[in-house]
Amino acid sequence: MPRHPYAHAHINNLEIEVIIGDIVQQPDIAAIVNDANAHLLPGGGVCGAIFAAAGREELQAACHTLVPIQPGEVVLTPAFRLSNRAILHACGPRYGSDPNPGELLATCYRNLLALAERNQIESLAIPAISTGIYGFPAEAATAICINTIWQASAQAHHLKRIRFVVSDAEMARRYAAHLASS
Numbered sequence: 001m002p003r004h005p006y007a008h009a010h011i012n013n014l015e016i017e018v019i020i021g022d023i024v025q026q027p028d029i030a031a032i033v034n035d036a037n038a039h040l041l042p043g044g045g046v047c048g049a050i051f052a053a054a055g056r057e058e059l060q061a062a063c064h065t066l067v068p069i070q071p072g073e074v075v076l077t078p079a080f081r082l083s084n085r086a087i088l089h090a091c092g093p094r095y096g097s098d099p100n101p102g103e104l105l106a107t108c109y110r111n112l113l114a115l116a117e118r119n120q121i122e123s124l125a126i127p128a129i130s131t132g133i134y135g136f137p138a139e140a141a142t143a144i145c146i147n148t149i150w151q152a153s154a155q156a157h158h159l160k161r162i163r164f165v166v167s168d169a170e171m172a173r174r175y176a177a178h179l180a181s182s
Helices: 045-054 056-064 101-118 138-155 169-181
Strands: 007-011 014-020 031-036 074-078 086-091 123-126 161-166
Touching: 007 138, 007 169, 014 138, 014 169, 031 045, 045 056, 056 074, 074 101, 086 101, 101 123, 101 138, 138 169, 161 169
Parallel strands: 014 161, 031 086, 031 123, 123 161
Antiparallel strands: 007 014, 074 086
């Protein structure tokens, strides 16, 4: 975990951090979010890193009972070998092929917060969902993320902290700018 977040803000009752780092290296966070595909299979990027760190066989077996999920849906598994309590698998939309990708991405974030609440998860580490191989434009995805969390956070009682874990300074600046303007 970094000593100093790239950005820090509060939205309603939530503490929000933005860091440049590795999603599987967040030991002080209760649950991490996997930028998942509909069949919850190990992939590349964030998804591949999570499966490798959690234990590929154990996580695949847990995911096998939950598939398929649709864009916007989120499911929960144990975190297995990770130091976190759980993994929330969020299926974001494929930009350019899924209809209404903006609404599906907003639904994904609303469902993340709702599932965290139902499971009394107090902190989440979230990657930039759908901005990798699913091709969602990063600027639009970040705006949808922050706006949706702003709206949905009023219902958060258990969830107290969200950490956005991104891979580079450009994405961190996007999150910081949207947090500052919200």
